[in-house]
Amino acid sequence: MEKYLVSARKYRPSTFNSVVGQKALTATLRNSIATDRLAHAYLFCGSRGVGKTSCARIFAKTINCTNRTPEGDACNECESCRAFNENRSLNIIELDAASNNSVDDIRALVDQVQIPPTTGRYRVFIVDEVHMLSQAAFNAFLKTLEEPPGYVVFILATTEKHKIIPTILSRCQIYDFNRITIQDMVDHLTYVASQEGISVESSALNVIARKADGAMRDALSIFDQVAASSMGNITYQSTIENLNILDYEYYTRLLDAFLNQDVPQALLIYKEIREKGFDSLFFINGLASHLRDLMVARDPKTLCLLEASDEARQSMAQQAVKCSPQFFYKAMALCNDADLNYRTASNKQFLVELLLIKLCQLLSPSPIDAGDGEGQLKKITPANATPQPQQPQQQPQPQPQTQPIDPAPTATVQQPVVVTATYSRIPQPIHPPQRRTGLKTPNISLKGGLKKAEDVAQAAVKQQDRNNNFSDQALDSAWETYISSHPTAHILINTMRVARPQRIEGNRFVIMVENPGQVELMKNALPDIISYLANQLSNDHISFEITINEGESSPHVWNSREVFAHMLQEVPHMQELVKRFDLTLS
Ligand SMILES: [Zn+2]
Structure with a gap:
């Protein structure tokens, strides 16, 4: 009966090629063997589980192989390779300095160094966690390390290179092992799973790889643990439950x-x-x-x-x-x-x-200061508050402050909404700003719009255009398709995602943005958006108002009667127009 082997042992790499995540380093090692340029001491540095000991063993096996492949790999078939693979070779001596760090331990090692190999060419001494050696042990080791017999190769391994004294560092050829990347681990685990006939979800392997934190050996033992408990079907869900990881x-x-x-x-x-x-x-x-x-x-x-x-x-x-x-x-x-x-x-x-x-x-109109250790909370916005749009790259332009000096500057910030302008395919009556004391001056001049009031009214009368009724959902989904058809306009689509139009009445909608920069952005984009929506929804009367949402309350938007009354008051020719065309509000 085949003995059950844990994956960490079963899939321990047996050639340089199968070492995970250390391609450049293993290529250099193999090359130095192929060209017979061996140092007598190596220092392998890197965190745990990255393959230091595996590489040291492969190195020892390869330099003793009597029948290396043309690429410089061990054949795994000659007597020496078989002895290594079966853990019975006398040419590899491992010392764990974490538990054997005394002068006596090193003296025993130095004694071993004097004995030449009975078979094969080299005896390889692996000293793991070499930084754990005591000062006296280091000293006892130095001379041997400097001038070992020709058949001896030292491979020192450490997770803490900074603790190695310079006299040791200067005597070794140093190899720094990479942390193994998540992708490398996932690839290797996928290979192991396929060899073991275990079905896996790649998201589950991703979780395992993250948990292993750069150590392949850990990844393999976590893999075994999850495989055992999920009966050969490793899912994301079974993995996070098994490892107690927050979804x-x-x-x-x-x-x-x-x-x-x-x-x-x-x-x-x-x-x-x-x-x-x-x-x-x-x-x-x-x-x-x-x-x-x-x-x-x-x-x-x-x-x-x-x-x-x-x-x-x-x-x-x-x-x-x-x-x-x-x-x-x-x-x-x-x-x-x-x-x-x-x-x-x-x-x-x-x-x-x-x-x-x-x-x-953080995204509220007057966000708390993130660095503020006092943690003042200015206010809690209701749960259903309008999401604040984001503008990733564009810096908000400063608010024009044409307002006379406000005795209480914070009062200005409290203004809920600034109506900025109206945009439609066919110009609609301009939606005037609210007349409130302390109101910020809109950053878009309304003059141009008001001058055109006459044309506007005439156009409104002459319209024989498409006027299909459409639902809020229809508008929303047309809005969405516009977004998805402009994937590269990042700033615009981010703004559009958050600033969804809300119907005021009829074909009039309001878009709430966060700052004047976004007003400008939307102002420039709206002609195109409106023309797109007009075609999508078969309606040429869609209009938008852009407002800056500056506070807690929902916008007070004038209804058409208020607009009408305002226009009658403000535009001298309006009275006459209304009379001549017999205009009424529907
Ligand atoms: Zn061999």
């Missing part, structure tokens, strides 16, 4: 809550997480790394910093465009503060809830 899904939902400024939702998600038994500090750190990953996924230039499979990268990049870099900077700073304050907080749950509230406030 990525929670972070995605939380991000949506932050974007929607939905405090109650964020608190409820946190409650679910607590009830699943997850530690709050673990949660804060998980959220922080998720935000960090999204931030680097957002920009193609930094996408390489995201350690994930290609599939996961793509999905994160898609999520990340919903937020501005500024959002991520502030959110990460808030998580970091919470992490630092966690240990001293007497009420941990309160600390996390406060963090979540702050995160939900």
